Amino acid sequence: MNEFKNFINGQWVTTGKTFENRNPVDNSLIGPVYEAGRAEVDAAVQAARAALSGPWAAMKVQQRVDMLHAIVDGIHRRFDDFLAAEIADTGKPHVLASHVDIPRGAANFKVFADLIRNVPGEAFDMDTPDNGFAMNYSVRVPRGVIGVVCPWNLPLLLMTWKVGPALACGNTVVVKPSEETPATATLLGEVMNEVGVPPGVYNVVHGFGPDSAGEFLTAHPGVDGITFTGETRTGEVIMKAAAKGVRPVSFELGGKNPGIVFADADFDKAVAGIARSAFENSGQVCLGTERVYVQRPIFEKFVAALKAKAESFKLGDPHDHGTNFGPLVSMVHREKVLSYYAKAREEGATVVTGGGVPDMPGAMAEGAWVQPTIWTGLPQSAAVIREEIFGPCCHITPFDTEEEVIKMANDTPYGLAATVWTQNVGTAHRLGKALNVGICWINSWFLRDLRTSFGGAKQSGIGREGGVHSLEFYTELRNVCVKL
Numbered sequence: 001m002n003e004f005k006n007f008i009n010g011q012w013v014t015t016g017k018t019f020e021n022r023n024p025v026d027n028s029l030i031g032p033v034y035e036a037g038r039a040e041v042d043a044a045v046q047a048a049r050a051a052l053s054g055p056w057a058a059m060k061v062q063q064r065v066d067m068l069h070a071i072v073d074g075i076h077r078r079f080d081d082f083l084a085a086e087i088a089d090t091g092k093p094h095v096l097a098s099h100v101d102i103p104r105g106a107a108n109f110k111v112f113a114d115l116i117r118n119v120p121g122e123a124f125d126m127d128t129p130d131n132g133f134a135m136n137y138s139v140r141v142p143r144g145v146i147g148v149v150c151p152w153n154l155p156l157l158l159m160t161w162k163v164g165p166a167l168a169c170g171n172t173v174v175v176k177p178s179e180e181t182p183a184t185a186t187l188l189g190e191v192m193n194e195v196g197v198p199p200g201v202y203n204v205v206h207g208f209g210p211d212s213a214g215e216f217l218t219a220h221p222g223v224d225g226i227t228f229t230g231e232t233r234t235g236e237v238i239m240k241a242a243a244k245g246v247r248p249v250s251f252e253l254g255g256k257n258p259g260i261v262f263a264d265a266d267f268d269k270a271v272a273g274i275a276r277s278a279f280e281n282s283g284q285v286c287l288g289t290e291r292v293y294v295q296r297p298i299f300e301k302f303v304a305a306l307k308a309k310a311e312s313f314k315l316g317d318p319h320d321h322g323t324n325f326g327p328l329v330s331m332v333h334r335e336k337v338l339s340y341y342a343k344a345r346e347e348g349a350t351v352v353t354g355g356g357v358p359d360m361p362g363a364m365a366e367g368a369w370v371q372p373t374i375w376t377g378l379p380q381s382a383a384v385i386r387e388e389i390f391g392p393c394c395h396i397t398p399f400d401t402e403e404e405v406i407k408m409a410n411d412t413p414y415g416l417a418a419t420v421w422t423q424n425v426g427t428a429h430r431l432g433k434a435l436n437v438g439i440c441w442i443n444s445w446f447l448r449d450l451r452t453s454f455g456g457a458k459q460s461g462i463g464r465e466g467g468v469h470s471l472e473f474y475t476e477l478r479n480v481c482v483k484l
Ligand SMILES: NC(=O)C1=CN([C@@H]2O[C@H](COP(=O)(O)OP(=O)(O)OC[C@H]3O[C@@H](n4cnc5c(N)ncnc54)[C@H](O)[C@@H]3O)[C@@H](O)[C@H]2O)C=CC1
Pocket: 149, 150, 151, 152, 153, 176, 177, 178, 179, 207, 208, 209, 210, 213, 214, 215, 218, 229, 230, 231, 232, 234, 235, 237, 238, 252, 253, 254, 255, 285, 286, 333, 336, 388, 389, 390
């Protein structure tokens, strides 16, 4: 049995209180997690603050870059350990975790190590009233101690997406992984020690949100900035905590993302693309598609083709390389998703496929499984078209004109991502401009260049991360004006 300790100042810390980490494949116990109380969170923040003026601060940029590359190598060296930990915590299939989660966990350090060595500053000469001149130039300094609050859907990927740039910029971090997925953040602590990252630079505190480690961390006055991915309502609570002391936040929040398929799209690619965006990671991706709009001439054919895709997924043991569909993250989350499956039926949806719990063999019958599900026939006001479900399901609505579909796609408080399928270049560019989202994919989905901006419009987030945009949050930009 594994146990999951807090990682504070380079040391493994237990506490008097534990909670259970369970494997959603069969609801079996993975092991206990030591919940951090106020004292442990305080110790982690103090350690992170002390590390800001220790050997970490004294490192030249190139030394920090080398250290980040050592972390990349460390993750690759322990690839199988990370893979096993992520699969156990989430139930996600081997094929997904080995191609997406763990490689991206390493890449998130590499991209920011490369960036920080190459990023230019700004400089302005100016004339002065005494006929002299002055020179202005910018320097970027670390923001300080960063509180990193993470979700469970892509645990290593999303945590390192924040920790990578934070460390590249010279900050120190206190990470609060999701209570559902404590393993890979903990394992990363071992890598940090193995490669010689100074104590206090990377800390991990385990626990829940309210009245637990999440709240204690985000309310802690020693935290200089908070980066968070998760539900919009949680973002509101964290923002209130951050208001005390006027600490900046960077948020990537919920979504209700549209997928739009025009009649001129490459049909097979569009079906495969929407199948991925609706069902990958069992629909537990904030960028995923839960609202599909298909132009009327191909509507029936598209519904039938997506149904066939949904019914072709292989559910089963995530370690089996043929499995491409896993359970939801927990029994609690399954209750939420199944409540929407019931709501869709109550609201009069046509259930094209799925809508319930699959028949799983043996111990897997105890796991958090749901069927991939497709609905049609509901009005835009229906709950499953308006609210984030975060499950493997989508509703498909027909549309006639570009104007009509833009209106429907934008009719949501969210604005994270969209995926549009068309072969008409004009349509593609017009949609790219008209959809009120942070990320618009054309003829693709989740195609990530880590140098690009990433984040959400409206209630889907605050700020952008990725490439140089991450520097805006993880550094203070200082202007130095020298009168010459
Ligand atoms: N990437 C995304 O956009 C994600 C969205 N979700 C959505 O959120 C729903 C609920 O999932 P949860 O895991 O409960 O998301 P959540 O937003 O409640 O939790 C995310 C993280 O925030 C922490 N947290 C919760 N309340 C907090 C508080 N008051 N102060 C500080 N930290 C706090 C949690 O412990 C966890 O580490 C899902 O059903 C899904 O709809 C969930 C996970 C990821």
